[in-house]
Amino acid sequence: MGILVKNISKSYGKLTALSNISLDVKPSELYGLIGPDGAGKTTLFRILTTLMIADKGQATVAGYDVLKEYKSIRKSVGYMPGRFSLYQDLTVEENLNFFATIFGTTIEENYDLIKDIYVQIEPFKNRRAGKLSGGMKQKLALSCALIHKPKVLFLDEPTTGVDPVSRKEFWEMLKRLQQKGITILVSTPYMDEAALCDRIALIQGGKILEIDTPKAIVGHFPKPLYNIYATNMYGLITSMSHYEHTYSVFPFGEFVHYTDKREAMDVEEIKAYLVQQGLTNINIEATQPTIEDTFMELAK
Amino acid sequence: MLPIIFILPVLQLVILSNAATYEIKNISFGYVDADNSSISRGLIERFEASTYFNVTEKFSSQKEASTAMQEGSVDVYVNIPTHFERDLQKNKRNDIGVFVDAIDGSAAGVINVYATQIIRNYNKHIATDLIHVSDSVQKPISIDSIPLFWYNKTLNYKTFMVPGILVLLVTMITLFLSGMNIVREKEIGTLEQINVTPIKKYQFIIGKLFPFWVLGMGLLAVGLILAKVIFNVPILGNLLLLYGYTSVYILVILGMGLFISNFTDTQQQAMFIAWFFIVIFILMSGLFTPIESMPKWAQLLTEFNPIKYFVEIIRMVMLKGSGFTDIFPLAIKTLAYAIVMNGLAVWSYKKTT
Numbered sequence: 001m002g003i004l005v006k007n008i009s010k011s012y013g014k015l016t017a018l019s020n021i022s023l024d025v026k027p028s029e030l031y032g033l034i035g036p037d038g039a040g041k042t043t044l045f046r047i048l049t050t051l052m053i054a055d056k057g058q059a060t061v062a063g064y065d066v067l068k069e070y071k072s073i074r075k076s077v078g079y080m081p082g083r084f085s086l087y088q089d090l091t092v093e094e095n096l097n098f099f100a101t102i103f104g105t106t107i108e109e110n111y112d113l114i115k116d117i118y119v120q121i122e123p124f125k126n127r128r129a130g131k132l133s134g135g136m137k138q139k140l141a142l143s144c145a146l147i148h149k150p151k152v153l154f155l156d157e158p159t160t161g162v163d164p165v166s167r168k169e170f171w172e173m174l175k176r177l178q179q180k181g182i183t184i185l186v187s188t189p190y191m192d193e194a195a196l197c198d199r200i201a202l203i204q205g206g207k208i209l210e211i212d213t214p215k216a217i218v219g220h221f222p223k224p225l226y227n228i229y230a231t232n233m234y235g236l237i238t239s240m241s242h243y244e245h246t247y248s249v250f251p252f253g254e255f256v257h258y259t260d261k262r263e264a265m266d267v268e269e270i271k272a273y274l275v276q277q278g279l280t281n282i283n284i285e286a287t288q289p290t291i292e293d294t295f296m297e298l299a300k
Numbered sequence: 301m302l303p304i305i306f307i308l309p310v311l312q313l314v315i316l317s318n319a320a321t322y323e324i325k326n327i328s329f330g331y332v333d334a335d336n337s338s339i340s341r342g343l344i345e346r347f348e349a350s351t352y353f354n355v356t357e358k359f360s361s362q363k364e365a366s367t368a369m370q371e372g373s374v375d376v377y378v379n380i381p382t383h384f385e386r387d388l389q390k391n392k393r394n395d396i397g398v399f400v401d402a403i404d405g406s407a408a409g410v411i412n413v414y415a416t417q418i419i420r421n422y423n424k425h426i427a428t429d430l431i432h433v434s435d436s437v438q439k440p441i442s443i444d445s446i447p448l449f450w451y452n453k454t455l456n457y458k459t460f461m462v463p464g465i466l467v468l469l470v471t472m473i474t475l476f477l478s479g480m481n482i483v484r485e486k487e488i489g490t491l492e493q494i495n496v497t498p499i500k501k502y503q504f505i506i507g508k509l510f511p512f513w514v515l516g517m518g519l520l521a522v523g524l525i526l527a528k529v530i531f532n533v534p535i536l537g538n539l540l541l542l543y544g545y546t547s548v549y550i551l552v553i554l555g556m557g558l559f560i561s562n563f564t565d566t567q568q569q570a571m572f573i574a575w576f577f578i579v580i581f582i583l584m585s586g587l588f589t590p591i592e593s594m595p596k597w598a599q600l601l602t603e604f605n606p607i608k609y610f611v612e613i614i615r616m617v618m619l620k621g622s623g624f625t626d627i628f629p630l631a632i633k634t635l636a637y638a639i640v641m642n643g644l645a646v647w648s649y650k651k652t653t
Contacts, residue, residue, distance in 0.1 A: 049496045050496065051492065051495055051496060051651075071498065074496055074497060074498045075498045077496065079493070079496040081489060081492050081493060083489040084489070085488065085489030085490045085491075085492055085493040086490065086493065087490055088488065099497070102494075102497045102498070102499050103497060103498065104498075144493075
């Protein structure tokens with residue numbers, strides 16, 4: 001009833017979008033597809049939602065084969081593309097009605113499923129969809145994707161371009177939907193959202209780097225990680241990348257995340273090196289790796 | 301959008317029908333009269349009396365006249381040689397030169413006809429003066445032809461232009477709107493959302509195109525009313541027949557629009573291709589230039605021009621009062637066209653990207 005992907009490959013001319021992707025999503029799992037732009041996330045979504053045919057490999061969605069039983073898949077999945085793709089010149093209510101009708105159902109029939117989300121946009125139900133704010137557009141799109149009670153929900157970068165508060169609300173809604181037994185495959189370029197999934201697949205350049213729970217993935221980080229702070233951020237990064245013992249260094253918010261080549265490293269020694277480089281206000285402390293750190297490490 | 305769709309074509313119909321005329325008036329006319337006799341002056345007076353020509357200048361030499369034509373100040377000039385009258389009386393015949401600016405070929409043709417007509421009439425007139433009594437026995441029997449213009453007795457160009465322009469408007473509006481409509485959904489992304497729904501291909505296509513079908517029929521109604529009220533174009537045939545044919549015709553155009561939609565990604569591309577076809581269709585429709593005068597290969601090409609059929613049928617039905625059996629051969633071709641076009645369109649429309 002979940003999603004099963006086996007050795008799927010797809011290329012556009014010379015460009016390989018997906019190479020030999022395999023993953024399985026368990027029923028009513030919240031599964032995250034994490035990767036930067038151009039990693040192949042949207043291509044995988046298009047293949048799974050039967051909009052595109054893979055060059056190689058098999059896939060089933062909700063137990064149906066994407067090639068042979070695409071008609072059944074279209075009846076039982078909800079898809080929210082990355083771009084807002086509802087009718088901008090229809091009102092909120094008209095959009096919802098329209099999609100309900102296409103799926104041969106009515107708003108009333110499945111109202112309980114979308115109720116939590118729809119009440120938030122109901123005050124604007126006579127407003128045209130194009131005039132809604134980003135967060136409300138997402139809620140409407142989600143309502144429309146849910147109106148026919150899908151077994152599997154595909155969300156392609158649902159929170160891109162949405163404000164932080166709406167993003168948080170959106171993920172809470174996903175959690176509630178998951179409890180109602182809906183399998184959710186969601187893609188996002190935001191690493192902080194990855195931690196909210198049951199399991200995640202890190203994807204880059206059309207290849208899967210790792211699949212595991214967010215916690216386990218963080219646990220795979222191989223080295224102790226340090227936050228380094230200094231007044232001159234740019235000077236800090238250039239100095240550290242020329243440092244002889246540097247294993248990895250990249251900016252992370254107001255800090256620089258740093259790992260060392262050696263087994264045992266000396267914080268004081270680095271401090272001395274940085275002072276010598278003319279940096280001030282230096283502060284170095286150990287920190288917990290995040291999914292982003294792991295991703296950067298794996299993507300190296 | 302709806303007011304635009306109706307107001308613009310109405311404006312076009314009114315403006316084009318008044319402006320697109322084959323009649324050429326206000327031709328600036330010059331002449332070189334080296335003879336300056338009563339006969340030559342009489343000829344010039346004939347031109348002055350004509351409503352088509354404005355006699356603007358008298359040139360002293362042909363060189364001067366051709367300079368003026370070079371500058372564009374005269375469209376046509378007549379060169380009457382010295383001793384024109386004397387030679388005419390002596391030889392019973394003489395030549396004069398008519399020089400026409402042929403930058404605009406079709407206008408030049410018309411000007412030539414007008415000028416020749418005036419000269420011929422004048423010729424007939426002076427012939428009686430010139431023929432001496434002794435010659436009268438040899439006077440040739442002249443055959444006069446009196447043309448009768450059937451279905452348009454006064455040769456009123458509006459009578460045949462208005463139905464033709466009406467066809468253009470119905471075609472353009474329905475082709476552009478249907479061609480850009482599905483592409484627009486591609487552009488704004490709604491098509492992707494629709495494609496993952498269980499909606500059937502034919503349901504979607506009918507849903508998309510039916511409004512334009514209704515729109516096309518509505519436009520025809522508005523256009524016919526205007527044709528009757530403003531231009532007083534006769535409607536002799538059965539309107540129901542005209543509507544029946546139009547309902548099939550619009551299907552051809554909608555199928556074409558959908559076909560264009562399927563092979564383009566942006567409205568810009570769709571617009572460009574639609575324009576490409578519309579321009580060819582209009583110029584090869586027989587509306588502005590008769591198909592009979594086109595080269596053989598072009599005539600063959602017009603067989604694939606839906607506008608040609610509609611122009612022919614709307615004129616037949618409105619002006620001639622043709623019935624079903626008269627238009628049947630053309631209508632059956634249109635129907636076949638509609639089936640092929642829509643078949644292609646539906647076949648090429650894919651619910652995948």
